[in-house]
Amino acid sequence: MTKINTWDMHCHTIFSDGTHTPTQLIHEAKEQGLAGVALTDHDTWSGWEEAEVAAHAEQFLLIRGSEITAKQRNDDKKPTSVHLLAWLYNPQGKKLNDLFQRTRQNRLNRAITIVNKLSHYYPIDWESVTNEIKEGDSTTVGRPHIADALIKAGIYHTRTEAFKGALSKDGPFYIPVHSPTVEEVIEAIKDAQGVVAIAHGGSLERNTQLLTDTDIQRYAECGLDGLEVWHRENSIEQQERLLQLTKHLHLLATGGSDWHGPSGKLNQLGENTTSEDVVQEIIERGYLPVIQ
Numbered sequence: 001m002t003k004i005n006t007w008d009m010h011c012h013t014i015f016s017d018g019t020h021t022p023t024q025l026i027h028e029a030k031e032q033g034l035a036g037v038a039l040t041d042h043d044t045w046s047g048w049e050e051a052e053v054a055a056h057a058e059q060f061l062l063i064r065g066s067e068i069t070a071k072q073r074n075d076d077k078k079p080t081s082v083h084l085l086a087w088l089y090n091p092q093g094k095k096l097n098d099l100f101q102r103t104r105q106n107r108l109n110r111a112i113t114i115v116n117k118l119s120h121y122y123p124i125d126w127e128s129v130t131n132e133i134k135e136g137d138s139t140t141v142g143r144p145h146i147a148d149a150l151i152k153a154g155i156y157h158t159r160t161e162a163f164k165g166a167l168s169k170d171g172p173f174y175i176p177v178h179s180p181t182v183e184e185v186i187e188a189i190k191d192a193q194g195v196v197a198i199a200h201g202g203s204l205e206r207n208t209q210l211l212t213d214t215d216i217q218r219y220a221e222c223g224l225d226g227l228e229v230w231h232r233e234n235s236i237e238q239q240e241r242l243l244q245l246t247k248h249l250h251l252l253a254t255g256g257s258d259w260h261g262p263s264g265k266l267n268q269l270g271e272n273t274t275s276e277d278v279v280q281e282i283i284e285r286g287y288l289p290v291i292q
């Protein structure tokens with residue numbers, strides 16, 4: 001796979017559940033020979049400042065973004081969890097900031113409740129979880145941090161083990177998180193003049209009930225800009241389906257690694273990328289400039 005002139009548009013750092021800093025992300029992306037990289041931590045833009053400094057220092061192209069969690073209700077069926085990649089939006093956007101604040105508060109309350117339940121059976125408490133948070137208040141607290149505390153306590157070796165064990169979605173300690181609807185997120189990003197794409201929309205690992213073509217068409221009508229076609233969790237068939245949809249609905253087709261750092265997940269930086277012309281279109285549509 002050639003990486004020349006391509007961008008990795010989906011990367012996480014310690015400002016959400018990644019294991020590396022934005023500075024390390026920029027450095028690695030440059031080493032890999034990528035044309036540029038997008039920082040997309042979960043429900044926050046707090047890593048942007050550090051990334052900006054690193055991009056200047058390394059003279060490397062950076063797109064500032066986030067990955068936002070939403071949910072689609074499906075009548076009598078299970079809801080579909082939908083992640084939206086938002087790039088180059090105005091961080092002063094009021095609707096989006098309100099949404100981030102609500103999400104962080106919801107996640108915090110939920111994490112505290114899960115840890116309370118777990119503490120009756122495992123040697124962890126809230127303090128041991130917050131010890132695993134590397135950037136204090138600006139970090140989105142999540143199940144990965146609870147996993148890290150369980151690892152530290154010697155219960156599991158890896159996050160994957162913890163997610164299959166005590167933190168399993170089917171287990172007794174799971175509490176669903178309240179998420180905004182996809183329409184609410186698209187509206188908030190558009191209000192902030194950002195560019196928005198559905199991340200890993202063909203991932204059967206995450207959802208038994210995928211978004212249908214009709215669902216995606218409805219979101220396109222709400223202002224959705226693109227679909228993340230190239231992602232390791234989208235099967236070849238799903239990649240083909242999503243690619244056809246981008247053509248049919250005039251959406252941008254993007255790719256990203258969903259990197260969480262070398263010790264976070266298997267995902268390799270630059271394993272899936274976005275072409276230069278699509279990135280140019282994203283830059284043209286966005287509110288913020290690209291950083292170098």
Ligand SMILES: [Zn+2]
Pocket residue numbers: 067083199200
């Ligand atoms: Zn995601």
Ligand SMILES: [Zn+2]
Pocket residue numbers: 010012067258
């Ligand atoms: Zn992600």
